[in-house]
Amino acid sequence: MRRSYAVQENIVLPGDTNMHNTMFGGLLMKHIDETAAISARRHSKCPVVTASNDGVHFHRPIQNDDIVKLESFVCSVGRTSMEVFIKISTEQSHTGDVELAAISYLTFVALGDDGKPTEVPLPVPDSDEEKLVHQDRATRKEMRLKKREETNALINSLSLSQS
Structure with a gap:
């Protein structure tokens, strides 16, 4: 797993925050996807695509002027898919205090030279x-598969008409 470790750090600037002076969730999700993709690529040695994001589970808000640190690694694999764990922490620049802000799990699929899913090695x-x-990992996989079934059932019931 250490081979797939990736880290990204950013200072939260005023333009990165909402009216509550906390980091835009969408911006954090962009950073999460980027960092997780690096871990998945390092592990698989292949191009990857994001298959799913289990969500961002916040423990505390990320404030303006915080240094936000995202650390990720591949924590589980299927045949062609990889589950990536992301730990998001903050450092208050004026005190140096570090706190856990959020966690997230994403799933990526490795692609071979033909653009089709390809097998990935097991993480240790x-x-x-x-x-x-x-x-x-088994519990998360079971929950993910159940959610995919529910989502597919909903998608198959939705209409594309605008009436």
Whole structure:
């Protein structure tokens, strides 16, 4: 898993915040997707596409002038898919205090030279944190598959007409 580790750090500037002086969620999601994609590419050694985002689970708001740090690694794989864990923390620039702000899981699919899904290697957890995240992979996969079934049923019931 260490081979797939990626990190991105940014200072939250006034233009990155909403009327509550907290970071735009969409901007954070962009950073999450970028960092997770780097982990997936490092692990698979292939181009990747985002298959799903299980959501961003906030623990505390990210404020203007915080330094936001995103750390990611591949924590589980299927045959061609990779689950990537993202840990988002903040550092207050004037005190140096660091706090956990959010976590997220994304799924990516590795693509071969033909543009079709290709097999990926198994990850090996090294650190205690990697082992902790890795251990609940089956539960997350089951929840993800159930959500996909629900989403597909809804999509198949929706109309594209504007009436």
